[in-house]
Amino acid sequence: MTATAGRPPADADPATLAAAEDERDTAAPRQVRGGWRALAVQPLLVTLGVGAYLLWRATAELSDTEARQLGATTLWAAIREHLALTLAAAVLVLLIAVPLGVGLTRRPLRRLSPLVLGVANTGQAAPAIGLFVLLATWLGFGFWTTVVALVLYAALPVLRNTMVGIEQVDPRLVEAGRGMGMSTLAVLFRVELPLAVPVMLAGVRTALVLLVGTATLATFINGGGLGVLINTGITLSLNSLLVSGAVLVALLALAVDWLGRVVEHVARPKGL
Amino acid sequence: MSDSPTTSVGRRASGLPIRLEGVTKRYPGQDRPAVDAVSLEIPAGQTVMFVGPSGCGKTTLLKMLNRLIEPTGGKIFLGDEDVTSQDPDRLRRRIGYVIQAGGLFPHMTVAANVALVPRMLGWDKRRVADRTEELLDLVGLDPATYRDRYPRALSGGQQQRVGVARALAADPPVLLMDEPFGAVDPITRVRLQDELLRIQDELGKTIVCVTHDFDEAVKLGDRIVVFDVGARVVQYDTPEAILADPAEDYVADFVGAGATLKQLTLTRVEDVELRPVTTATVGADSAAVVAAARAAGDDFVVVLDGRGRPISWPTVAELSRTTTVPATVDQRLPVVGLRSTLNDALDTMLAASQGGVVVTGRRGGLSGVLTVESVMAAIQRTRAAVGG
Numbered sequence: 097m098t099a100t101a102g103r104p105p106a107d108a109d110p111a112t113l114a115a116a117e118d119e120r121d122t123a124a125p126r127q128v129r130g131g132w133r134a135l136a137v138q139p140l141l142v143t144l145g146v147g148a149y150l151l152w153r154a155t156a157e158l159s160d161t162e163a164r165q166l167g168a169t170t171l172w173a174a175i176r177e178h179l180a181l182t183l184a185a186a187v188l189v190l191l192i193a194v195p196l197g198v199g200l201t202r203r204p205l206r207r208l209s210p211l212v213l214g215v216a217n218t219g220q221a222a223p224a225i226g227l228f229v230l231l232a233t234w235l236g237f238g239f240w241t242t243v244v245a246l247v248l249y250a251a252l253p254v255l256r257n258t259m260v261g262i263e264q265v266d267p268r269l270v271e272a273g274r275g276m277g278m279s280t281l282a283v284l285f286r287v288e289l290p291l292a293v294p295v296m297l298a299g300v301r302t303a304l305v306l307l308v309g310t311a312t313l314a315t316f317i318n319g320g321g322l323g324v325l326i327n328t329g330i331t332l333s334l335n336s337l338l339v340s341g342a343v344l345v346a347l348l349a350l351a352v353d354w355l356g357r358v359v360e361h362v363a364r365p366k367g368l
Numbered sequence: 369m370s371d372s373p374t375t376s377v378g379r380r381a382s383g384l385p386i387r388l389e390g391v392t393k394r395y396p397g398q399d400r401p402a403v404d405a406v407s408l409e410i411p412a413g414q415t416v417m418f419v420g421p422s423g424c425g426k427t428t429l430l431k432m433l434n435r436l437i438e439p440t441g442g443k444i445f446l447g448d449e450d451v452t453s454q455d456p457d458r459l460r461r462r463i464g465y466v467i468q469a470g471g472l473f474p475h476m477t478v479a480a481n482v483a484l485v486p487r488m489l490g491w492d493k494r495r496v497a498d499r500t501e502e503l504l505d506l507v508g509l510d511p512a513t514y515r516d517r518y519p520r521a522l523s524g525g526q527q528q529r530v531g532v533a534r535a536l537a538a539d540p541p542v543l544l545m546d547e548p549f550g551a552v553d554p555i556t557r558v559r560l561q562d563e564l565l566r567i568q569d570e571l572g573k574t575i576v577c578v579t580h581d582f583d584e585a586v587k588l589g590d591r592i593v594v595f596d597v598g599a600r601v602v603q604y605d606t607p608e609a610i611l612a613d614p615a616e617d618y619v620a621d622f623v624g625a626g627a628t629l630k631q632l633t634l635t636r637v638e639d640v641e642l643r644p645v646t647t648a649t650v651g652a653d654s655a656a657v658v659a660a661a662r663a664a665g666d667d668f669v670v671v672l673d674g675r676g677r678p679i680s681w682p683t684v685a686e687l688s689r690t691t692t693v694p695a696t697v698d699q700r701l702p703v704v705g706l707r708s709t710l711n712d713a714l715d716t717m718l719a720a721s722q723g724g725v726v727v728t729g730r731r732g733g734l735s736g737v738l739t740v741e742s743v744m745a746a747i748q749r750t751r752a753a754v755g756g
Binding site for chain 2: 268274
């Protein structure tokens with residue numbers, strides 16, 4: 097029953113030691129991920145909103161003009177146009193702002209980042225309507241001019257969040273990667289970008305919501321979308337059109353924001 | 369990829385020697401070089417500790433060994449190869465690199481972190497999985513439990529273990545460590561140091577380790593390099609020689625006062641006589657254990673779990689109030705390993721306010737108990753030896 101000093105050296109079974117260490121040096125508790133429940137509220141609100149709108153549309157007494165403007169085909173066309181503007185601009189924003197943001201965190205281009213951020217800031221700080229009109233006088237009216245204006249307007253959040261996301265990655269992790277023999281490109285794609293994803297996606301969601309809202313201005317430069325409804329409502333003093341446009345844009349923005357949140361939730365790297 | 373001849377399965381690479389010839393690092397805009405023409409030979413399979421004040425260039429020198437920092441002059445040889453002209457990425461895959469707090473990638477599981485370098489070297493899946501298993505086992509983490517965890521779910525000490533496993537993954541001949549145990553609490557640090565000593569006994573790598581803690585250098589190092597500003601090598605010798613005969617006042621200052629007590633850092637627990645103690649396994653009959661303890665003249669008993677590792681040490685009085693030996697794990701049970709230094713043991717006793725520590729051997733099993741009296745006796749002997 098007594099201990100033997102100097103047990104015969106056997107091959108180690110160090111799991112026991114680590115287990116002992118467990119008790120002293122406790123690990124951080126796993127965070128509970130209650131995100132899904134919060135995510136369920138928003139689509140519920142949007143569905144309720146859509147339902148309420150459809151109910152109103154079915155029961156309201158409307159004049160001929162109103163009924164024509166709020167007919168299913170016209171409305172649907174306006175919504176599709178609005179989404180097309182948003183989508184085209186969003187894709188272009190991603191294609192431009194993400195690579196640019198990544199590039200500006202690389203050593204050779206880092207000096208340029210204040211300059212580029214300045215330009216992007218100006219794009220967003222300029223009143224959107226002014227930006228639209230100025231571009232229209234230069235590029236002409238229409239869909240693609242609207243898209244260009246929207247891209248200028250919404251590039252900043254994606255650009256800035258890409259840069260911030262990459263810059264907030266612990267430099268020691270980058271060094272660890274390099275120290276293991278990963279190339280700079282491998283470190284970028286396997287360490288920096290995955291760790292930057294949450295911040296980047298938050299920027300993308302902000303940009304999308306901005307885009308849905310700002311695309312209502314397209315009507316002033318003949319770009320179409322739900323803004324037409326609002327504009328017509330104002331000029332003809334038809335409140336039903338005005339409110340319909342505003343409500344639909346709001347619902348669309350909420351829906352897009354929700355989609356963004358879902359993507360953020362799903363794409364967030366495990367372990368963070 | 370075949371750039372490393374030492375990575376074949378099952379073959380233990382003993383380390384390669386490292387030779388520095390006039391290695392210099394000069395940063396633009398600074399009149400004094402950060403590292404000034406350092407020449408050094410690091411023998412194969414030895415642990416060499418770099419110590420010196422902060423800003424002396426020891427970390428810069430370490431990072432030049434794997435060319436995370438490019439030297440502006442001089443040559444570095446790994447074995448017979450001049451590595452200053454090699455592709456740095458391929459070079460680094462042959463040199464293990466451990467940084468403070470492990471530097472694990474938080475979005476990858478423990479297994480994915482460990483498997484990084486073998487994957488880069490193009491090992492097949494099976495081999496990578498086997499190797500990951502083997503390494504987690506080596507650093508004392510049960511593969512089944514920890515393989516699929518993310519670093520966030522690990523404690524600091526466990527993360528550091530994974531960091532060591534990751535650095536050893538492709539069986540590199542050389543391991544570079546940059547203040548590896550600086551970010552963990554003192555008790556965990558002692559354990560990690562003991563583990564490193566054990567791993568090094570098994571593997572025989574060439575290890576270069578930067579530390580600011582001279583006691584750590586004495587404990588871990590086969591040899592110690594003491595640096596001054598500009599990475600000037602002030603003394604390069606065994607810990608014993610540096611403690612006994614510091615080359616300059618500067619080293620004496622750095623080593624610190626009480627060099628006699630520093631000898632405590634040189635004496636391992638295994639060099640001192642341990643006291644055998646009555647043991648009991650969980651669930652055994654208390655009365656029988658109490659009787660055995662009384663017969664042996666012990667006033668306490670060490671309780672072992674099913675795998676023979678100590679979990680608590682109740683007094684005989686406490687135990688006699690129970691019918692069977694309880695399975696309670698004493699969180700504050702002071703434990704050191706056989707390779708711990710007397711300094712560690714004394715620290716652990718003081719931290720736990722106990723007059724002794726439980727000593728564990730290689731399987732984490734009980735080796736005996738070290739009492740404060742035996743430590744005092746060892747100090748007396750050292751003083752007598754130094755005095756005489």
